[in-house]
Amino acid sequence: MTDATPSLPAIAFIGGGNMARSLIGGVVKAGGDVASIRVAEPVDALRDALHADFNVQVFDDAAPAATGAEVWVLAVKPQVLREVCEALAGLAQAQRPLVVSIAAGITSAQIARWLGGGIAVVRAMPNTPALLGAGVTGLYANAAVDAGGRDIARTLLESAGETVWIDDEALMDAVTAVSGSGPAYVFLLAETMVDAGIAEGLAPDAARTLALQTILGAARMLTADDTPAAELRRRVTSPNGTTQAAIESFERDGFRDIVARAVQAARVRGVELSAANDEA
Numbered sequence: 001m002t003d004a005t006p007s008l009p010a011i012a013f014i015g016g017g018n019m020a021r022s023l024i025g026g027v028v029k030a031g032g033d034v035a036s037i038r039v040a041e042p043v044d045a046l047r048d049a050l051h052a053d054f055n056v057q058v059f060d061d062a063a064p065a066a067t068g069a070e071v072w073v074l075a076v077k078p079q080v081l082r083e084v085c086e087a088l089a090g091l092a093q094a095q096r097p098l099v100v101s102i103a104a105g106i107t108s109a110q111i112a113r114w115l116g117g118g119i120a121v122v123r124a125m126p127n128t129p130a131l132l133g134a135g136v137t138g139l140y141a142n143a144a145v146d147a148g149g150r151d152i153a154r155t156l157l158e159s160a161g162e163t164v165w166i167d168d169e170a171l172m173d174a175v176t177a178v179s180g181s182g183p184a185y186v187f188l189l190a191e192t193m194v195d196a197g198i199a200e201g202l203a204p205d206a207a208r209t210l211a212l213q214t215i216l217g218a219a220r221m222l223t224a225d226d227t228p229a230a231e232l233r234r235r236v237t238s239p240n241g242t243t244q245a246a247i248e249s250f251e252r253d254g255f256r257d258i259v260a261r262a263v264q265a266a267r268v269r270g271v272e273l274s275a276a277n278d279e280a
């Protein structure tokens with residue numbers, strides 16, 4: 001978080017779904033000025049909930065939300081981003097906003113081109129823990145973004161957690177694969193540990209508490225200091241004990257390869273999303 005958050009300029013979120021809600025929640029929690037936040041969202045229920053929960057200005061169409069806003073946060077699905085940008089191109093050329101896109105895969109060059117060219121674009125990849133201020137965001141700025149634009153983008157995303165600048169845009173798909181999608185991997189692990197505990201005879205409530213508190217405690221240990229994950233793992237693993245039996249089972253079953261292949265699949269999907277949305 002940063003105490004610069006309240007001084008953010010007027011921001012228009014184009015798309016008010018899951019991720020926009022997480023980011024808006026982060027900005028509001030960090031003390032950002034809700035009067036400067038507008039959201040364009042076609043789904044009535046989502047729009048109404050955003051207004052009720054955060055008191056932000058809501059619109060059912062992108063153009064009125066974006067008009068006059070210095071920062072546009074593009075928070076629609078990659079598959080509709082081109083259409084959204086092309087509809088806003090005239091306004092983008094007239095207003096020259098700082099555009100922050102959180103769409104997976106879609107490149108800053110595509111976005112700048114769809115908006116008519118010459119637009120300052122920051123590509124950001126946040127994740128859903130942003131809602132709790134516990135997110136992490138990879139950021140890439142194209143050449144048209146000046147120091148002030150980088151500061152605004154960083155300040156906006158810092159309200160949702162930590163930020164990491166990435167110099168090579170091609171690596172943004174790897175960021176997406178590790179941290180953008182990453183919470184889902186941990187949630188899958190949580191589901192699996194709870195189910196395994198139940199299969200071993202634990203009551204569902206007990207299995208849930210034991211598994212989830214273990215993940216929380218382990219995450220806190222991982223971030224408490226610089227002790228490597230491998231060392232923390234070694235400290236749990238008594239020679240010839242229970243953990244060693246489990247770790248050897250994981251290694252035999254190819255756990256490391258399974259995770260590496262999943263991360264690679266997510267990265268490749270990001271590349272595909274970019275290509276698929278630039279045809280014709």
Ligand SMILES: NC(=O)C1=CN([C@@H]2O[C@H](COP(=O)(O)OP(=O)(O)OC[C@H]3O[C@@H](n4cnc5c(N)ncnc54)[C@H](OP(=O)(O)O)[C@@H]3O)[C@@H](O)[C@H]2O)C=CC1
Nearest residue numbers: 014015016017018019040041075076077078102103104126
């Ligand atoms: N969810 C996540 O964990 C993360 C998502 N992202 C990225 O964030 C983006 C949004 O994802 P997410 O929030 O999950 O998706 P959602 O589908 O929850 O939100 C997108 C919203 O935008 C709406 N929308 C569609 N067209 C327009 C339009 N023309 N103007 C304004 N709003 C429109 C959609 O309505 P409708 O449903 O009617 O189409 C939908 O409510 C994606 O590009 C994704 O890659 C990035 C990091 C993490």
Ligand SMILES: O=C(O)[C@@H]1CCC=N1
Nearest residue numbers: 103104176180181182
């Ligand atoms: O699944 C997706 O495509 C988006 C991007 C990262 C997290 N959710």
